[in-house]
Amino acid sequence: MKAIRLHRFGGPEELRLDDVPTPTPGDGEVRIRVHASGLNFTDLGQREGRMPGTPPLPFVPGLEAAGVVDSLGPGVQGLTKGARVVAILPNQGAFAGYAIAPTATVLALPDPVSFEQAVCLPAQAPTALLGLREGARLREGESVYIPSAAGGVGTFLVQLAKRMGASRVIGGASTEAKRDLVLRLGADAAVDTSHADWPARVREATGGLGADVVFVAGGGELPARSLQALAFRGRLVLFGAESMFDTQWSREQMTGVLAQNQSIVGFATFTLPFEQRQAALREALSLVERGQLQTVIGQTFPLEAVSQAHRAMAERSTTGKVVIRVD
DSSP: OEEEEEOSSSSGGGEEEEEOOOOOOOTTEEEEEEEEEEEOHHHHHHHTTOSTTOOOSSBOOOSEEEEEEEEEOTTOOSOOTTOEEEEEOTTOOOSBSEEEEEGGGEEEOOTTSOHHHHTTSTTHHHHHHHIIIIISOOOTTOEEEETTTTBHHHHHHHHHHHHTTOSEEEEEESSHHHHHHHHHTTOSEEEETTSTTHHHHHHHHTTTSOEEEEEEOOOTTHHHHHGGGEEEEEEEEEOSGGGGSSOOOOHHHHHHHHHTTOEEEEOOGGGSOHHHHHHHHHHHHHHHHTTSSOOOEEEEEEGGGHHHHHHHHHTTOOOBEEEEEOO
16 A cells, blocks of 8 residues: 655655555454545654654654544444445554554544544644633633634634633734734634734734633744733743753743733643543534534645645644645
8 A cells, every 4th residue: 555654754755655554453443445544743753753752763653633534453343334434543643544543533524524624623622622621711791812823723622612612712824814814713802923022913803812722833932932921810821842942931920820820731631531632522523513613624735745734734834724635
């Protein structure tokens, strides 16, 4: 079968289209004929060798796959050959013609949900749902600021925050087209994050108070700058792979956090109990089926162009989910 493999850490050029043996499912596993897979920022970090838990080289990357079950391993129950499914792959392998998934990570797809829609969900929809519930502990009537609001997680955060009763949802995005998308998804205001004064714009959008919840998806100086957009007694929620790198806080900033009775919260979906994550994924899938949650597919690339997809995501030129078409 055809598969993308990473042979050494580095740039997108290290991702190669290879011919590899078709895998065989083991006990409690199914083989999926992949039709669509999803690209995430985690994939970029693993390709660069910056992420803990990266498989040994060479390996087939890709955490999310949607397609059709074509082979059952011993002991599999509740799934049949020909079933349309979506899965998150603990051992990766989605950027290939066929992928192996433990049955516990596989969900059947409702007929109205396409493979492309389904693959938007496994990593990012639970992050948004549980980030609001567990990380932010959002309460009805509170205001929320969402960075990269036109991205894969951000587009879900905007919609779900409104659904959970947020009084004001402010989305950050770097281009006018992205800000227009954020407003169409239901945000009350959109701020231009290409300008350094974006925290002041968040305060303007909240009547000078700042947002009760400020999400942060990035490292370096971004978390500290985000404090300027945070309200008294607000919660700053750090999430995403990039938030792990080079984050620093000054004494003055920590003094401000104490004086303002603010909280800094770390949130990671992958360390939460598996069933909680799967329940969030089932909930999101049901919302999509009923037309109550929109999936935003910004760009689609064929399997042989995964390196181009990596470049586009790294350049921040994409919106919503980046989908890899395998069939």
